[in-house]
Amino acid sequence: MKRKAVFRNSQQNQMSMFPEDLGAWIPADHPVRVVNQVIEQVNLKRLYDSYKGGGSSSYDPKMMIKVLIYAYLDNTYSSRKIEKALKESIPFIWLSGRSTPDHSTISIFRSKRLQGFEGEMFKDIFTDIVLLLAEAGLVDLQDVYTDGTKLEANANRYTYVWANRLSSSKEKIRERLEGFWAYLEGLYKSEEQEIEPLNLGKKASSEKIQETVDRINQLVSDKEIKAKIAKEEKKNLRAINKFADRYKRYEDQEAIIDGRGSYSKTDHDATFMRTKDDHLKNGQLKANYNIQFSTSNRVITHYSVERTSSDMATYIRHLEGFKERYNFYPKQVTADAGYGSEENYLFLEEKGIEGFVKYGSFYREHRRNFKTKEFANARNLDYDEKGDFYICPVGKKINRIGETKKTLRSGYIKETNIYEAADCKGCALMEPCLKQNSNKKTSTNRRIHRTPNLERLRAKARKLLLSEEGIRKRKQRSVDVEGCFGELKQNKGFRRLMLRGLKKVNIEVGLLAMSMNIAKLAKHKARTMDEVCPKTSKTTLFNRNNKSIAAKRG
Template sequence: MAYRYGDRYQRSLFPQSIDDYVPADSPVRAYDAFLDSLDFDELGIEINTGKVGCPQYDPVSMLKLLLYGYSYGVRSSRKLEREANYNISFIWLTGGLKPDHKTIAEFRRKNRGALKKVLRQCARLCIKLDLIKGNTLFIDGTKVRANASNKNTWTKEKCQRRLKSIDKRIKQILSECETVDRKEVNQGSWIKMDEELSDQKKLRSKVESIMEQIQAEDSKSTNMTDPDCKMMHSIQGSHSSYNVQSAVDDENGLIVNSDVVSDNHDYKQFADQVDKANDTLDNDCETACADAGYSSVDELEKIDEKGIEVVVPSKKQAEKKKKDDNPFDRSKFEYDKKNDCFICPEGHVLKYSYTNKTKKAKVYRGGAACRKCRHFGKCTDQQRGRSVSRLLNADVQEKLEARYEQPRAQEVYKRRKQKVELPFGHIKRNLKVDSFLLRGLEGVRAEASLLASCFNVARMMSLLGVEGLISTLAK
C-alpha cells in the first residue's frame, strides 16, 4: 500500500485509561505537578471533602483547568468548556470532569482573591528551587486593554456637550408640543411626545450623575463599563486600559511580582513595586533597575534610603540629547551650594526667588542683571530675568545620575530589556493577550497573576525540562 490509513472504529482488546494517552514528558504533567504543590489554604480556597449538599467540582481541578488554559491562550469560559470536552490533555488534567462555561466563569469570579496569590507561591517555589536569587530586580510596565469600550469613557467636556445636546432636544420637543397645541385648539391631539421627553430627562439625569462622579473622584475621565480602567496612550493608540507592572529577577528572568494599576504612567510606581517584590522575596534585593519612566526622584529616594542600589536614568540621560551646542542650556549654569545660588555662563548670580511646592523645587532668578546682559533676548526675554529650578532633593538626583553613568550600572541596565521585556512579549504575542476578560482592579490583578504564573512555569520547564521539573517538585 502507498499510504497508511487510520481507523477510528478500530477496537482494542484492553481499553486504555486516559493516562495512557498522555506521554511522560508532556507539559501538562508539569502543570499538574506544579498545581499539586500549591498550598490551597494559603490561597484561600477551601478544600472540604466532608461538605454536605450538592457535590461541587473539585477546586484543585478547576484551578488546573484555568491555569493550563491560560498557558496556551485559552481564557474564555466557553473555550475552556470546549477544551475540557474534546482536548485529551485537558481531559487528563481534570480527570474527565466536564464543567460548563457558567461553572468555570463563576469559579473564576468567586476566587479572584485566591488567583492573585498564585504568583506569590510560584515565585517562592522558584526561590526554594534556587531559580530566583533576588539580587537584582528589573521593574517595567505595559498597557493592556480593559474589557470596556472607549465609547463608554466620559470626560467633563463630553458630559457638557451631551447635556447641551439634551437641553436643545428637550427645548425642541416642548416647542413642537406648543405648535401642535396651537393648531389643534379644539381637537384632541394624536401626537404623543411625553415618552421621548421622559427619556431625554432620564438621560440628562444620568449624564449629570456621571459628571458628579468625575468631580467627586477629581479625575479626568471615568468609564461606565469598568470604572477602574483609564484612557491610556500607547503605540497602538488610545484605549481604555490598565497599566500592568512586573518585577523580574536577573538570574533566570522569572517574575517575582505582578501588579496592575490605573495610573497612565509609571512615574510613581518604582518604590511600591520594589517593596512588593521584596515582600515576596522576604528580603531586600541588592539592585533595582528600571527605565526613565520611573525617574521620580522622590520614589527612587525611598528605595535608595534602604541601602538598595538604584539604577534608573533621568529623562535627560535617557534621551541623550546633546545640548553642549546651546550656550544657554540649564547644564551651563553652575550651582553654588555654599551661597545657595546659580552662576550663569556670563558670571551673573541667580538668587533664590521662591519654592514651587507642586514641583518640589526651588526657583532662582537673575533679575535686573539679566536685563542688562548682552545676551538678553537670547538666553531669556523675561523681564524678571532667567529662571532656573533645582529640586529640593537635587543632591539625591545628582548621586543617582552619577551612579547610572558608572560601568557596572551600565552593564546592569543593558540586561534590563532582555529580562523584563521577555515576559510581556510572551504574554502578548505567544498567548495573544491583547485585553483582559475580567473587570475591576481585583479581577484584572487575578488575571495578571495567572498570566505571570503561566510564564514562570513555562520558563521553569525550559530551565529544568518537563520531567526534571516534575521530579524536583515531587521531592
C-alpha cells in the same frame, strides 16, 4: 512486477481490551505535566476552606486551577474555548481527570471564587509558585527589573467620562443658577424689594444646588414676579428644575473617577490611556489598565495592576506590594526613565534599595554637543555653592530670590529654589537665555528653578547607572522585563483583557503571570527529563522543604 501498496491499520471502531491511559498519549516533556506537578505542591487550603458544605458536589478547585493555568499557557483564554478543549484536547482531558465543567462554571470560578479574601488567596498561589522557582535556583528575589505596559480593557472604546468635562459641567450649572438669581434680583428691585445675594462657590454640593432650586421656585411663585419673567428665562427655569439631579449624577461620576482623568462607562475601573497600538492611527485614547511586572531571569516575581497611565506614580505602590508578598524589599532594582522621580529616588534611599533607575534627561546629558549647543541650560552654568548663586554666560550673578513648595497627588511635597538675574536688558544672549525659562511670562530676566534634593539623588543614580554593573543591568533590563511583555503580547497574542473590574483583572493578570512562569520552568527543565517528567509519582519536581518556603515568606 509492481508491488502492492500496504497501508497501516486505521480502524475507527477498534475496541481495546483494557481502558486506555491518556497519559501515554502526552509527551514526556509536555508543559501540562509541569503544570500538574507544580500545582500539586502548592498549598490550596484557603481555597478549599472557602467552600461551604451541603448542596450538590463541586468540581475540585485544584483541578480547576490546573485547567485555568494550562489554558492560559496554551493561549486559550475564553471560557467557552476552555470548555470545548476539556472535551476534545487530550492534555486538557488528562489534566481535568475527564471532568467537563461548562463555560459558566469556569467563568464563575475564575472571576468570583478566586477573588476570595480580596484576592489574597490567589496571591498566595502565585507567590508559592515563585518561591518554588526560587528554590530551583531560577529566580533571585533580591535583584529585580521593573517595567509597565498597557493592556486594553474589556470595555467599549467610545463610552467614556472625562474629569475635566465633569468639572466644567458643574461650573456651568453654578453659573446658570447665579445668573438666574441675579435676574430675579433685578425683577424684585423693580418691585422695590430685595433678596439676599447668592454665592454657591466652587465646592457646592448637590444638596446645596437642590436648596437653591427650591428657593428659586419659591421666589417665582409670586404672581407679579412670574408675570414679568421673559419667555427665554422661563425656558431656563424649566431647565433649572433638573439641575439638582444632573449635579448629583456628576458627583457620582467624580466618585468613580477617584482622582483619575477619565473612566469607561462599561468598566468603571478602566482609564483611557494613550497606547502605541493605536487602532485608528490618530492618537486616540483607549480604555486600558497599566500592568506592572517585576522580573528576575525573565520570571515574573511580582505584578500589579494600576489605573493610572504614569509608571512614575505606580512605583512605590508596586514595591510596597512586593514587600507585602515576600516580607522584604529587593536589594537591587532596575527600571527605565519612566520611574525616575525625586519621590521614587528618596523612597529607594530610605529603604536601603540600590536603584539603577534612569531619569528623563539621562542620555541627553551625555551627548557630546550638549554643553556647546545648550550653553544657557542651568546644568551648564557655574554654581557657587557657598554663596548660593549661579553665574550666567556673560559673568553676571543669578541670585536666589525665594522657594516654592508643591504638593503632588501622592502627598509628597516637592521643594524648589528660584534664582533670578538682576537685569538682562541689553544683553546679547538675552533671547536664547530667556528661552530656558519655564514660565516666560513671569519675568523678563533669566530665571532658574533648582531642586537640590533631586539633583543630589540624580547624581547618586547617575553614578550607579554609569558603573560597569549599571551598564550590564541597563542592557539586561531590555531583555528581562521587556522580553516578558513581548512574550505576552506577541507570542501569546494577549492584547485585550477578558474580564472587567480591577479585582477580576488582577486575577486574570495573575493567571497570565503564572502560566508564563511555568512555561519558562518547563523549557528549563526539558533538558533533565527525570526532574520534569518523573516516571513515578514519588519523584517531585523540586526537593521542596515547606518550612524553608514558609521562612522565605516570613
